[in-house]
Amino acid sequence: QVLLQESGPGLVKPSQTLSLTCTVSGGSVSSGDYYWSWIRQHPGKGLEWIGYIYYSGSTSYNPSLSSRVTISVDTSENQFSLKLTSVTAADTAVYYCARASYNWLSGRWFDPWGQGTLVTVSS
Amino acid sequence: DIVMTQSPDSLAVSLGERATIKCKSSQSVLHSSNNKNYLTWYQQKPGQPPKLLIYWTSTRESGVPDRFSGSGSGRDFTLTISSLQAEDVAVYYCQQYYSTPYTFGQGTKLEIK
Numbered sequence: 001q002v003l004l005q006e007s008g009p010g011l012v013k014p015s016q017t018l019s020l021t022c023t024v025s026g027g028s029v030s031s032g033d034y035y036w037s038w039i040r041q042h043p044g045k046g047l048e049w050i051g052y053i054y055y056s057g058s059t060s061y062n063p064s065l066s067s068r069v070t071i072s073v074d075t076s077e078n079q080f081s082l083k084l085t086s087v088t089a090a091d092t093a094v095y096y097c098a099r100a101s102y103n104w105l106s107g108r109w110f111d112p113w114g115q116g117t118l119v120t121v122s123s
Numbered sequence: 124d125i126v127m128t129q130s131p132d133s134l135a136v137s138l139g140e141r142a143t144i145k146c147k148s149s150q151s152v153l154h155s156s157n158n159k160n161y162l163t164w165y166q167q168k169p170g171q172p173p174k175l176l177i178y179w180t181s182t183r184e185s186g187v188p189d190r191f192s193g194s195g196s197g198r199d200f201t202l203t204i205s206s207l208q209a210e211d212v213a214v215y216y217c218q219q220y221y222s223t224p225y226t227f228g229q230g231t232k233l234e235i236k
Contacts, residue, residue, distance in 0.1 A: 045229075046216065046230050048227070049224055049225040062223075064224070104220075105156070107159075107161070108173070108220040108222065109175055109178045109181060109218065110173070112175075113172035113173060114172065
């Protein structure tokens, strides 16, 4: 059973960089079968796909965030990470990591998800 | 971007009664190469991450009770709970995985009447 767990600071100051890591257990980020994703949920709101990464380092980002987002993968640590620069209060959200199938013809829903971590942007 | 619009925003149904949630996409999510609709449904309970319920519009994830069913094609989709149970109280989201950026509906909050 694959488990994902987010970690990182719960409080970030405006204009700084939000950095989160997702640790994968029970599976490998080096699997060629999956993309590794970040999704966020503003308090009391809906879900927003941020982007994903393949083990090779290939990425795809939501254009709404692409100028500020970097997703990277560390296969030696079985982790992948999110960096979001120049944050504002609008970036306050629960951030989830999740897995999606690499093969688009096989479907690309998100499963499983991590438990999520709340990041608050405030001075 | 494909915009996903759910209706209603909230819904109160009596225990044992049917609950129906609609999801409409701004463009078709039916792919001609495999004749599949790239549409999934999630259930989110308070304090928990979304849980995959249904994929390919109508395929239930393993372990999901058969009172949950999905239907639709093209731009119009429906999630039906045939006989509402107390544990079904949650927010339900549809999501398209036809094209990036992958997008979700705004959610439908389901409560007990």
